[in-house]
Amino acid sequence: PTLRVALMGLGDYASRVAEAMQSCKRAKITGLISGTPAKLQQWGEKYQVPEDSRYSYENFDSIRDNSNIDVVYVITPNALHHEHTIRAAKAGKHVICEKPMALDVKEGQEMIDACAQAGVKLLVGYRMHFEPNTLEIIQMRDKGELGKITFFQGLSGFRIGDPSQWRLNKALAGGGSLVDIGIYSVNGARYMVGEEPIWVTAQETKTDTIKFKDGVDETIQFQLGFPSGAVASCLSSYNIDHLDRFFLSGDKGFAELHPANGYGPIKGRTHKNELRMPHGAQQTLQMDEMAAIILDGKQPIIPVDGIEGLKDVKIMEAIYQACATGQKQELKLL
Ligand code: NAD
Incomplete structure (x- = not known):
């Protein structure tokens, strides 16, 4: 199976991830989350993500009802990782969160706990x-x-x-x-x-x-x-x-x-x-390996x-x- 990924925070690093994912064997972009409607449309057309899988920061909790998304990849500024990870977990989705995972130990523990409670995996974008x-x-x-x-x-x-x-x-x-x-x-x-x-x-x-x-x-x-x-x-x-x-x-x-x-x-x-x-794009390798970790339970070396x-x-x-x-x-x- 293929890991179906919703990218959240359509900035510089998300662009790099999205481009690299075009070469993935086991991961593809099936959702987008952004506060900018024009970006949602442009990215949606470019990566063929249908309108009903494009979300804003206000309404993305309804991603719960989207059976075409397995994981939310949080690529927003650091201070938002905590809220975004916990909301994605509560919506029943696995989470890949960019580094630094959290601003402090308390936040990080809450993110781990929320994912455990929701029965979803939490990975950090360590390419x-x-x-x-x-x-x-x-x-x-x-x-x-x-x-x-x-x-x-x-x-x-x-x-x-x-x-x-x-x-x-x-x-x-x-x-x-x-x-x-x-x-x-x-x-x-x-x-x-x-x-x-x-x-x-x-x-x-x-x-x-x-x-x-x-x-x-x-x-x-x-x-x-x-x-x-x-x-x-x-x-x-x-x-x-x-x-x-x-x-x-x-x-x-x-x-x-x-x-x-x-x-x-x-x-x-x-x-x-x-x-x-x-050498290939590191993010291509990362996302294919993360697909194996999430979907097959593969244990990474690190x-x-x-x-x-x-x-x-x-x-x-x-x-x-x-x-x-x-x-x-x-x-x-x-
Ligand atoms: P960026 O500023 O280019 O993108 C951030 C995105 O978040 C923007 O699209 C912005 O609109 C959006 N956003 C949502 N809410 C926001 C708010 N309240 N204020 C500001 N922006 C908001 O930043 P980036 O370089 O893409 O970094 C994003 C995350 O990715 C950071 O956590 C960073 O550490 C991480 N990152 C990781 C790597 C890596 O190699 N693993 C590389 C670069 C960045």
């Missing part, structure tokens, strides 16, 4: 979890080819433009660079090291208090400690360009991804050779469920706490 070069490294690590893992470095950032966008508005974004782009290093530290961190320290620097208002972080450096003794050192920024690199070191070898998280080909090397797994999303939210909350207090924060993720 890297299906990326072949990334998975190649994880396989090598699990086979012991890198030896004992001792260190991870994650660099995630770019110089953000337009100061009026929602990403720089605390109410809609829930934070700054960390929740938007630094989350790739938070999440990546966990899947690259292959353990859950037990403590975090963090430091924030702000050079532009006009563009990056209170609660919107410009640059954060953070460090994670893992039970084995491995450590991670990461950088998240909205004001430093060309930050897209992962480095993993073990006592028998290393692996490097650069770029590590961009939409284009993920490139990298290990102490043995260049990584050369084939989890993409709500619990996985909530772990990253917990760590980010602790990072903000560490920045505010200057104190090391203990973490309990398991």
Whole structure:
């Protein structure tokens, strides 16, 4: 069977997902949710979604009666993920929610609970979890080819433009660079090291208090400690360009991804050779794999469920706490 997907929030990233889904083998767009009638019409015609499967934010709860939709893919600004996920679950639909899953741990837990209560699955849009070069490294690590893992470095950032966008508005974004782009290093530290961190320290620097208002972080450096003794050192920024690199070191070898998280080909090397797994649109792979997870109960190599999303939210909350207090924060993720 094919996973029938309603896209919610027809912005930049939804456009990328919609285009990539045209090449999916097991997922297709059968519904649209937007606050802009003109977008509903334009997207509806382009992707052949009939009028009775186009919804607004006011009336999308009636998606419950639409037997041609299995899942709602929430691609709205971060602060709306909580409400949109819970309403979609209550309408009896599975949910794929974009990252960051929630603004805080309380919200994230409520989303997990609502999906459990409704008997629907909750997945988070972690596209890297299906990326072949990334998975190649994880396989090598699990086979012991890198030896004992001792260190991870994650660099995630770019110089953000337009100061009026929602990403720089605390109410809609829930934070700054960390929740938007630094989350790739938070999440990546966990899947690259292959353990859950037990403590975090963090430091924030702000050079532009006009563009990056209170609660919107410009640059954060953070460090994670893992039970084995491995450590991670990461950088998240909205004001430093060309930050897209992962480095993993073990006592028998290393692996490097650069770029590590961009939409284009993920490139990298290990102490043995260049990584050369084939590249397709990451969102095509993601949606086909998510179809198998939702429809067949397939277990992904790296989890993409709500619990996985909530772990990253917990760590980010602790990072903000560490920045505010200057104190090391203990973490309990398991
Ligand atoms: P965007 O601004 O381009 O799109 C957001 C959409 O939500 C717009 O169409 C907007 O009209 C709509 N919207 C609905 N209610 C709104 C409101 N109250 N205020 C503002 N907009 C509202 O943003 P985007 O880049 O598409 O990001 C959307 C989500 O996708 C974010 O959570 C972001 O973190 C996530 N994202 C994920 C990836 C990824 O690689 N996984 C990449 C980009 C964005």
